[in-house]
Amino acid sequence: MSDTVPQEALILRKVALADAAACQALSRAVGWPHRAEDWEMLIDLGHGVVATLGEEIVASALWWPYGETHATLGSIIVSPAHQGGGIGKRLMRALLEQTQGRSQLLNATVAGEPLYARNGFVPWGSVHQHHGESLADVAPVLQPGETLRLGGPGDLPVLERLDAQATGLPRKPALEVLLACGECIVLERDGEPVGFSILRRFGRGHVIGPVVAANGGDAQTLIAHWLHERRGQFLRIDVPAETGLEDWLTRNGLKPAGPVTGMVRGEKPVPSGPARLYAVINQALG
Structure with missing residues (x-):
């Protein structure tokens, strides 16, 4: 925190939809590409706090419930002008109090990982961001007996079942919004139905996620559909490291943009399979 601002002046309060524009400015200050609409989705789906100094929002921290046993934590930001004064510790304390009794999951930046480790989080994997303009010659390759079709609200039970197999988590509210x-x-x-993928507006262009599939070939088919449909446009995807998709994504125009470390405090969710998660919704929601 700035040396000229006493810690006692900082107030933590419940985040509200009306904070989306201020949170978007906060994320822009740390180089995140979120739009105000992206923040509205995150706030509407979850809970959390913002930290204020007077009328200014200088920090944020959100969480999202998955059933009664787990929660994901994310959008934890402290304004660059107020870093280093203990605000991050207060944000984490608030999130851990609000999610008490649940196992907590998050994806940590290099800067944030030491704070989370001090609060009992341990690494359990990594997620790699890829982004760029898709190449013109990529297209899905279907095998005999395979078809791709548009999905809609009527497919929610199928998507929920496949997603739960892949993540070990009940994520119906997030899927409904997506x-x-x-x-x-x-x-x-x-x-x-053996897999699905969702594309939506986000940041500088569109993001692909989640991608749920039975194997890497199916995942490539689901991703290639969007690369072909949106060729020449800016796309982003965040893939768990163990998917083995990174070289394929790079060859098709989506370059590596840096990893984050998956961390857990408590029990990891246990996917039942056979479906697997090949791309997360985003780094906050998992």
Whole structure:
């Protein structure tokens, strides 16, 4: 925190939808590309706090419930002008109090990882961001018996089942919002849904996520659909390191843009399979 501002002047209060524009300015100050609309989605789906000095919002911290046993934490930002004065510690204390009794998950930047480690979080993987303009010659390759079709609100039970297999978490509210604001495709094999992916507006262009599939080939098919449909446009995708998709994404125009470390405090969710998560919704929601 700035040396001229006493810690006692800082007030933490519940985040509200009306804070979206101020939070967007806060994220822009640390180089994040979120639009105000992106913040509105995050705030509407979750809970959390903002820190204020007078009328100015100088920090944010949100969380999202997944069932009764888990929560993801994210959008933890302290304004560059007020870093280094203990605000991050107060934000974490507030989030841990609000999510008490749940296992907590987050994706940590290099700068944030030491704070989370001091609060009992341990690494359990990494997520790699890729972005860029997709190349013109990429297109989905379907095998015999496979079809791609548009998904919609009527597919929510199918998507929820596949997503729960892949994540071990009940994420119905997030999927409902994504279906309302984005575009969805479903991969079927012999008439049976085996995977899906969702594309929506985000930041500088569009983001692909989540991507849920039974194997890497299916995941490439689901991603290639969007790369082909949006060729020449700016796209982003965040993939768990173990998916093995990074070289393929790079060859198709989506370059590496840096990793974050997945961390957990408590019990990790246990996916049941056979579906797997090949791209997260975003780094905050998981």
